[in-house]
Amino acid sequence: MRLNLFFLFLVITVMLMGCTSKDKVDNSLEEIKKKGEFVVGLDDSFPPMGFKDENGEIVGFDIDLAKEVAKRMGVNVKFKAVDWDGVLLSLKNKNIDVIWNGLTITEKRKKEIAFSKVYLENRQIIVVNNNSSIKRKEDIIGKIVGVQLGSSSENALNSSEISKELKEIKKYSNNTEALMDLKAGRIDAVILDEIVGRYYMEKKPGVYRILEDDFGKESYGVGIRKEDVKLKDELNKILDEMKKDGTAKNISEKWFGEDIVTR
Known part of the structure; x- marks a missing residue:
C-alpha cells in the first residue's frame, strides 16, 4: 500500500513538474525572429502616434519608434489596424504581437496584459x-x-x-x-x-x-502578452539604447518639436 502511494505521489509530482516547465517556456523572441517580423496593432487614425498620410501610408511617432526597434532586432515590422475597443482581445488571440499606439498603462489593463517601460507621459x-x-x-x-x-x-x-x-x-x-x-x-x-x-x-x-x-x-507603454517576457525584455533593452544614443530624441523632435520621451 505504501509503495502504491509513493508511486502515485511520484507520478503526480512528475506531471506537475512537466506542466510547470511547459508553462515557463517562452519562445516569443525566437518566434518573432524566425518569422522575420512582428505585427503592431494600432488605431490608424490616431495622429501623431499612428495614422494614414495623404498617400495612405501609416506614419507617426510610434510608427517611427517601432520601425527602429524592428531594425535593431533584425526583423521587419507590419502595422495592422484593429478595432481599438477590442485591441486587448486581438493581442491575446495572437492576431497581433504588440500594441504600440499611445497605449495608456492602467491597473485594469495590467491585469490582462504586460507593458514595456514607460516611454511617454x-x-x-x-x-x-x-x-x-x-x-x-x-x-x-x-x-x-x-x-x-x-x-x-x-x-x-x-x-x-x-x-x-x-x-x-x-x-x-x-x-x-x-x-x-x-x-x-x-x-x-x-x-x-x-x-x-x-x-x-x-x-x-x-x-x-x-x-x-x-x-x-x-x-504610455507598449502592450505585450504577459507570457512574452523575452520579447518585452528585448523591447525595453532596445528602447533604452535608443534613448541613450539620441535616436528617440530625434524621432520626438520630428513629431513634437521637442524631446518628450521619458528617460
Whole structure:
C-alpha cells in the first residue's frame, strides 16, 4: 500500500513538474525572429502616434519608434489596424504581437496584459472651440462631451464626478470624428490625449482651445502578452539604447518639436 502511494505521489509530482516547465517556456523572441517580423496593432487614425498620410501610408511617432526597434532586432515590422475597443482581445488571440499606439498603462489593463517601460507621459485635456464660453472643467456640466470609445479619455471622464452631471457623453470611433463634431457645434467639448489635441491645433490654428484644467496624467507603454517576457525584455533593452544614443530624441523632435520621451 505504501509503495502504491509513493508511486502515485511520484507520478503526480512528475506531471506537475512537466506542466510547470511547459508553462515557463517562452519562445516569443525566437518566434518573432524566425518569422522575420512582428505585427503592431494600432488605431490608424490616431495622429501623431499612428495614422494614414495623404498617400495612405501609416506614419507617426510610434510608427517611427517601432520601425527602429524592428531594425535593431533584425526583423521587419507590419502595422495592422484593429478595432481599438477590442485591441486587448486581438493581442491575446495572437492576431497581433504588440500594441504600440499611445497605449495608456492602467491597473485594469495590467491585469490582462504586460507593458514595456514607460516611454511617454501624457495628460487628458479638455478641448473646446476657440469662441466657446467654457473656461474651466466645471463649465462642461450640463454640456455634451465627446470621447473616443474604449480610450483612456473615456475612462478618465467616467471616473470623474463631473461625468454624472453632463447632459450627454457622446462616443466616437476616433478622435477625428469627435473634433469634427466639435467644430460643427454638435458637441461642446472633447476629452482626449494632449499629444493628439496639440497636433490638431497645429493643423487648424485658431479653431480650438485647450483648457488649463485636465482629467489627469497618464503613462504610455507598449502592450505585450504577459507570457512574452523575452520579447518585452528585448523591447525595453532596445528602447533604452535608443534613448541613450539620441535616436528617440530625434524621432520626438520630428513629431513634437521637442524631446518628450521619458528617460
